[in-house]
Amino acid sequence: MTDIQTSTVSDEGFASTSQVGDFNLAIDALDEAGPNPNATLVATYASCFLPAFRVGGQKTGFDDLGKIQIDADAVLDDADDLVEISFDVYVERALSDEEFAEITALAEDICHVHDAIRDGLQADVTVVGGAF
Template sequence: MSDIQTSTVSEDGFSSTSRVGDFDLQIDALNETGPSPNETLVATYASCFLPAFRVGGQKTGFDDLGKIQIDADATVDGDDDLTSVSFDVYVEAALSDEEVAEITDLAEDICHVHTALRDGLHADVNVYGGAF
């Protein structure tokens, strides 16, 4: 049995609705009715990294880092494949360079999306024609 199950449906065109637990997420490859898959991936990455950064802070003695904001930038190539992602992390608490490096290293280890973005992790695909 899997740990995560989602269902994604597209009636036509390039927009889809993904059901994740009790939540619906609109994603549109053409970026007309919702964010694109790449935008959603970058936002998901930042949304995972931010709490991982908080946990990294707690593990290094910073129980309250205050407000944290991540501004993410990503580039894509001519095939619309992500080629780079960068985060600018703004933290309310004052941190030394050494503390930032230690917390960032921990956050990278803790963030599940950071771990998942590696070569070799691809979906196993099965296609069932005539299903509807």
């Protein structure tokens, strides 16, 4: 049994719509009908890391970090593959560098996307022709 199911459809071209639960997400390799897959992955990573950072704060005794903003940057190689992702995390509450380092380490352990972005995690692909 799976824990997450999505359905992604493209009638033509390079744009697709993914149904994720009750939500539809437009993704377009050409950045015309929505963000491209790499940009979506980077945004998803930041969207996972931010609440993990809040939980890391709670676990270290800082229940109210205030507003948090993550500006993410990514570098692509010549084949448009992601080779580097960096986050600048802006936190309303002022803490020491050591306290932020501890919260960051916890966030890295908590964020499921951080854990998933590793060598060897790739989809097991089965193709069914004549399906429609």
